[in-house]
Amino acid sequence: AFEALTVETLPGRLGPVAAIAERIGADSNLWKVREVGDGNLNLVFIVEGEKGTVIVKQALPYVRLVGDSWPLPLKRSFFEYHALSRQAERAPGTVPAIHHFDEAQALIVMEFLSPHIILRRALIEGRRLPKIARDLGLFMAHTLFRGSDLSMKASERKADLALFADNVELCDITESLVFTDPYFEAPMNRHTPGLEALVKELRADRDLKVEAQRMKHQFATRAETLVHGDLHSGSVMVTDTETRVIDPEFAFYGPMAFDVGMLLANYWMSFFSQRGHESAGSREEMRAYLLGVIDETWNTFRNEFARLWHTERKGMLYDAALYEARNDGLASEQALNHVIHDIWTDMLGFAGVEMHRRILGLAHNADFEDIADEAQRASCEAAALKFGRHIIVNRNKIQSLAELDMLAQALDQG
Template sequence: MSSEKYEPLTIETLAARLGSVDAICKVVGDDTSKWKIDEVGDGNLNLVYTVSSESGNIIIKQALPYVRLVGDSWPLPLSRSFFEHEVLVRQAKRDPGSVPVIYYFDKEQAIIAMEMLLPHIILRKKLIAGEYINGLAQRLGEFCARNAFRGSDLSLQTADKKSDTAMFQGNLALMAITENLVFTEPYFEAEMNHHTEGLDPIVKILRSDVKMKSEAQKMLMKFTSNTETLCHGDLHSGSVMCTDNETKVIDPEFGFYGPMGFDIGMLISNYLMAYFSQPGHRDSEKLSEYQNWILKVIEETFETFQQEFKKLWNFERTGILFPSSMFEDQGDSSDFALNEMLEYIWQDAVAVCGIEMHRRVLSLAHNADFEEINDTKKRSQLEARNLMMGRELILNNKSIKNASELTSLAKKFNSENYL
């Protein structure tokens, strides 16, 4: 198939086009008349099909040459499928079991065939529904730490890291989306922006805060320049799938070399938005218990991140940075350097967290957590808390010392009424 010109799959053509691919038939059988094919894509960018048969199930993900959410007026290169595949391969190696198994990749057709996660559902949906997931914090804390560390010059041979960094500079169209939608457009009247009625006074506070806007742009400079490690690039709760006891990460087409704190910062941000939006989804009886669980997940996620990062620092520091020749081999501990590194990662994570809290309410792609609250007055009140805390995080990313200070702040903002 790969020698043919790119053509989007349809429910009607999928079986004919993929029925001869061995790797796919191994999962769902070669009798395509038994294939049950559905289109399930609910993301912003791609086509996603499920193929099910008595033999098994598979996901077929295909990039479109434009942004699905907007249409063909916004072209987007198919190469993002290549980068997604490259990231998945690395994540599977750096944190085995964390991502779906890849069965097949066709670069020309921008198709990835992968494990169907069953009965997993999107984490965001579970958070909106008030469901608990065992081991969530542990799993994603490890995921972030392992990928941050093992994709960096702390671990990789520097020649390998540099050639990989060079390759991922090619994912520029996806990086440009983040550069614009996340870091910049929330802070001026950009064409595609929209926000809930009633939020204008809060938006005005943010857009007139020169110091905060400067901090946001300093973080953009880090996004576009600090090629510290291979990031997932879009690790929100829509890129995580869970059962009650298992958690997997999907959709890394925004993969890029960036700050080690980027992924965990975006993840924590999406937990905080889940937290602030809860009063729109359930009554007070279960509300505080579930909100407290979310805050506990945040704290445990970063705690796990730290523990895992420390372990890797002590046992896998094989790159050019902080070599043992300069520390342990001379009888010196490198703990001071390690703790400074963790502090640095945390600061970047806090800044990213605050910025993501803004863009999901003010820029193009909003979160279901808030969007599904139909009462716009209620929604705007909750979004206001979220926006104001985001501002606090951006402004004070260097003085909020740890995750427990962050969750205390969340409780404070959760009790404020701005509108």
């Protein structure tokens, strides 16, 4: 039967697991165990032995952020394990190595990443990471292209679609918390005092609510590829030279643009939060850096996706033979442009709702939450909310990131 680990019980329970003993040392009496989980859902332990260190992540049968009044199935650990395995194949070197998986105990033992820190924390501290844009642009192109009918054998993709279709409860969290709750007075919502008038305006905004529901419709029905499903800056660990993606327990077959939108939304939120972190010095360069990261991430993603289109398109969609038979390279380019254009437009919609839910819903971001001065926080959040509204409602008309840079800078300056 499932039993949640504690710092005290972990050595006795995992001591007999050979895969761990080999890595960190067999004498579990010598293991040093710390619980370090600060996410919304799970337990996370760092276990240090004589020979090495591992991470033990265990799902709990409820949402940690809320407590046992909100049950959540342990099977999310199964989906995380399978998503990590696929990401490791499709984008080698981008996710932590798995040493051991115990389905009944909903636990994954994986590589301890050191000296990596969480990307969100680095951005709050004002650190400029030189590699994140390229690394994450490539990660998204590789995982999203190679998990789709552009690349996979149709029978394999359909089998995988069926496997991940059971990740119902985690999809339900996103469907409710991201796409619906922010737009009405849902019981678990909260927002910073001072935002009341703007919140009221947004919740009365018919165009916005319709477009947010259209994005939800896409999220729930457009099973294009295996998405990470929760690719925010808290799901990325970084050093100056390395970028790793963690925590894909929300993985399912969804829209190509979902991960891209969520990631860029978190960069935009970091941008709008910088004004609240200026007590130790100007963040002007940090703001410019973040807009550059957004631009480089999108361009890396788009260019790599196009490269894969030209070199790895072996699935049943836009069948290469169809164009090659007629030597019709132009048709292939036209089709590629349509696909990328759709990802661009949908990315903006998903990004906007992600920005709204982190300010209006249950699960907030440390980027804003760490701003102690409430009036300052509300002012940063108001700018982000207005930006989010613009990119959701006008996503079909927005042509370039340059025009969004101008809007972001104007809103940030009040």
